[in-house]
Amino acid sequence: MRTVLTAHRLLTPDHVVESPAIVIEDGSIAAISSRDEAELPAGQHVEFPDCTLIPALFDVHIHGSGGHDAMEATDSALSHIGTFLARRGIGAYLATTVTAPLDSLLRSLNGLAHLLRAPVDGARPLGIHLEGPFLSPHKRGAHAESQLLTPSTVLFDRMWEAAEGNIRLMTIAPELPGAPETIAHAASLGVRISLGHSDADGAAARRGVLAGAVTATHTFNAMRQFDHRDPGLLGEVLTNDNLFAEIICDGLHVDPAAVRLFWKAKGPKRALLVTDAMAGTGMPDGTYWLGELQVRVKNGRCIIGENTLAGSTLTLDKGLRNFMEFTGASLAEAAALATRNPARMTGLAEEVGTLAVGRSADLAVLSAKNEVVETILRGKPCGAPVTQTNFNG
Numbered sequence: 211m212r213t214v215l216t217a218h219r220l221l222t223p224d225h226v227v228e229s230p231a232i233v234i235e236d237g238s239i240a241a242i243s244s245r246d247e248a249e250l251p252a253g254q255h256v257e258f259p260d261c262t263l264i265p266a267l268f269d270v271h272i273h274g275s276g277g278h279d280a281m282e283a284t285d286s287a288l289s290h291i292g293t294f295l296a297r298r299g300i301g302a303y304l305a306t307t308v309t310a311p312l313d314s315l316l317r318s319l320n321g322l323a324h325l326l327r328a329p330v331d332g333a334r335p336l337g338i339h340l341e342g343p344f345l346s347p348h349k350r351g352a353h354a355e356s357q358l359l360t361p362s363t364v365l366f367d368r369m370w371e372a373a374e375g376n377i378r379l380m381t382i383a384p385e386l387p388g389a390p391e392t393i394a395h396a397a398s399l400g401v402r403i404s405l406g407h408s409d410a411d412g413a414a415a416r417r418g419v420l421a422g423a424v425t426a427t428h429t430f431n432a433m434r435q436f437d438h439r440d441p442g443l444l445g446e447v448l449t450n451d452n453l454f455a456e457i458i459c460d461g462l463h464v465d466p467a468a469v470r471l472f473w474k475a476k477g478p479k480r481a482l483l484v485t486d487a488m489a490g491t492g493m494p495d496g497t498y499w500l501g502e503l504q505v506r507v508k509n510g511r512c513i514i515g516e517n518t519l520a521g522s523t524l525t526l527d528k529g530l531r532n533f534m535e536f537t538g539a540s541l542a543e544a545a546a547l548a549t550r551n552p553a554r555m556t557g558l559a560e561e562v563g564t565l566a567v568g569r570s571a572d573l574a575v576l577s578a579k580n581e582v583v584e585t586i587l588r589g590k591p592c593g594a595p596v597t598q599t600n601f602n603g
């Protein structure tokens with residue numbers, strides 16, 4: 211079966227191809243050419259005349275969507291999440307956990323480990339993002355204080371074993387006792403380390419980087435506030451050009467002016483768009499689980515307790531459009547933040563995040579307004595997005 215997609219433009223995202231023709235065979239990309247330079251290849255033609263083709267998006271920080279939480283760790287939960295995401299242009303994600311009683315967390319990690327090997331509907335979970343329990347009680351956000359744990363290599367190994375080596379990313383507060391050793395140990399196993407949920411001063415943040423941290427979790431949120439005499443973790447995140455950094459672009463977690471500052475600081479090679487989305491994403495207002503926490507969703511805001519934000523109802527395609535609106539960045543600049551950059555940060559750049567011959571045919575088709583009109587995963591269309599049910603969706 212040979213399919214030829216044509217469109218207005220294609221972003222690999224490192225290169226722009228005008229009037230592209232992309233040949234798909236057996237789920238993989240067999241050729242990419244421009245109709246301006248070559249004859250249209252033979253095959254079944256599918257035309258997207260005013261559209262831009264980009265790699266399917268990759269979200270490294272997402273807890274759930276479509277009514278389900280990744281920590282349910284069931285085939286049904288991941289199918290619901292994967293199917294929902296696939297209709298929004300997302301092809302891959304890291305199943306993200308929250309702090310929970312250790313036994314429950316280990317159970318979820320083990321359940322996810324088994325599911326990661328199975329074939330899935332829609333977007334593929336490529337690994338686990340362990341967010342907690344090694345977080346600061348002062349910057350814990352929605353994470354349950356009583357379940358936070360002091361970092362140790364022994365505890366990390368228990369989680370690593372339960373997850374059968376599938377922890378790809380770990381958020382940790384570098385100022386906690388035992389954090390540098392735990393960071394160095396996890397990094398030596400290939401885990402990418404993300405600094406976050408942290409009250410670290412600059413020195414502690416730099417110790418985390420020296421120990422092996424490569425990125426930062428939802429920049430600005432759940433971090434010590436920036437002070438010009440005590441810039442802390444934020445000072446390190448925004449000025450260390452080697453560090454990647456996540457940002458949640460829903461307009462609620464971070465003010466657009468702070469997003470512009472982030473863009474100037476991190477630039478096109480290091481900025482990462484994430485959603486931190488939870489089960490209520492794409493669902494009506496109501497109460498939803500985030501791990502073992504009950505979260506109220508109202509008008510797209512996820513609240514726990516009095517007024518603590520507990521994840522988002524953002525989808526990554528919307529985050530991409532918001533980012534462009536907040537910063538003035540073009541799609542050619544911004545697409546990499548949700549495709550190539552997360553792939554590079556996680557060490558998965560050979561698998562996802564770029565359109566190239568030989569790769570799985572995973573791509574998002576965007577309209578002239580950058581809305582997702584189709585997602586193609588493993589060469590097969592996933593269907594247009596479902597109707598939006600809340601204002602962030």
Ligand SMILES: [Zn+2]
Binds near residue numbers: 407428432
């Ligand atoms: Zn968080």
